[in-house]
Amino acid sequence: MAVDQFLTYLQHEKRYSPHTVQSYRTDLLEFRDFMSQTFELTLADVVYVHVRDFMVWLMEKGSSASTVGRKLSSLRSFYKHQVRVGVVHVNPMVMIKAPKLPKRLPVFVDDQKLDQLLDSAEIFNDSFASVRDKLIIETLFGTGIRLAELLGMREADINFYESSIRILGKRNKERIVPVGEQLVVQLKNYIELKSLQNFDNKSDVLFVTDKGADAYPKLVHRIVGRYLTYISTQDKKSPHVLRHSYATSLLNRGADLNAIKELLGHASLAATQVYTHNSVERLKTIYKQAHPKA
Known part of the structure; x- marks a missing residue:
């Protein structure tokens, strides 16, 4: 009962996404x-x-x-709520410390290799599935959006005149993400191709399966993993890798960290600063390769 009430609170008052609420449910x-x-x-x-x-x-x-650490975070939120509503009087999480996390730099792919992949006529063709797969990768890398944000995109969220997309982020926070002209054209072409498919149900959700149902997380993970295998030897080949690649590419080209924070939809600058480490490592590599005193 207590768990169900807490989950209802997360869903209706905190307005957490169904995916986040399900994660809390599993942990609790x-x-x-x-x-x-x-x-x-x-x-x-x-x-x-x-x-x-x-x-x-x-x-x-x-x-x-x-x-x-994630499970303890779920428990902290739960017991904080239980104390607030008077079910529990002493919070058992007060003295609990999460285990230290090893410092890991975000995994990203080289944008030149990614461009070569997306330009390959041998890998992509004109079928609906292939056009969709390519556009998913283009959109993730071209906007830096999260997987849940990609799956929540609707055709009406795209402003073709302003070359931008309205994104509904974490906790239903909206932001506008600019997109390049090439991606705008690809989005138009995909929507037109999608409208010509003989699907039983017509959905305004942007990305759909081969049968017209709304796309789902496992499908996107499978698509991204399959194509990144062509250009990356990293073990991690997830949609989030393309988000990392987007941020790293912007930073390497001189983008302001605060601007990157806004584009990514981060609540604080601390979450964005992790990408500066990748940039520093890149500068070290360039120095070692090019400087005579290295």
Whole structure:
């Protein structure tokens, strides 16, 4: 009951996306089941030591530091809410510290290699699926939007006259993202091609499956992973890699960090500053290759 009420609060008052609410649900139900099966406790009876035992259990079964950190973040939000509504009087999360995360630079792909991939007639053809796949990659790299934002795009969100797209970001925060002329033309051509398909249901969602249903996360992951294999040896080949590539490319070409923050829809500059490390590493590489004293 407490979990359901909290999830309703996230959905209707905090206006979190269905994907985010589902992540909270998964984390909280796993925690609830662990407490019930291990200690025969309800969530209201949990204290600090029980949360510590849960952390140990997660790490012993091989969960990464980032996964443990995310689950603890879900629990912090849950118990903060429980204290606020008077269900719990002592917050068991107050003394809990998340495990330290190893510093990892964002993975990105070289934009010249990406251009070569997208220009390849051997890889892409004129079929609807191929045109859609190419446009998904073009849009992710050309706008830096998140996967959820891509899936939420509708045809009406595109302003062809202003060469921009209205994006509904995290917590339903809107922003306008500019797009290049080439991408505008490709979007027009795709929408026209989409309208000619013999789909049972006509959807105004921009990206759809081969049968006309709304595109979904696994489909986009599969598409991006398949094509990035041609140009990247990195293990990570996700839609977020193209977001990282967008930001890194802007920074390397002298874009202001605050402007990149706005384009990405980051709430704080701290989230954007991680890309400066990639830029510094690039400068070091150039220095070592070109300077006689390197």
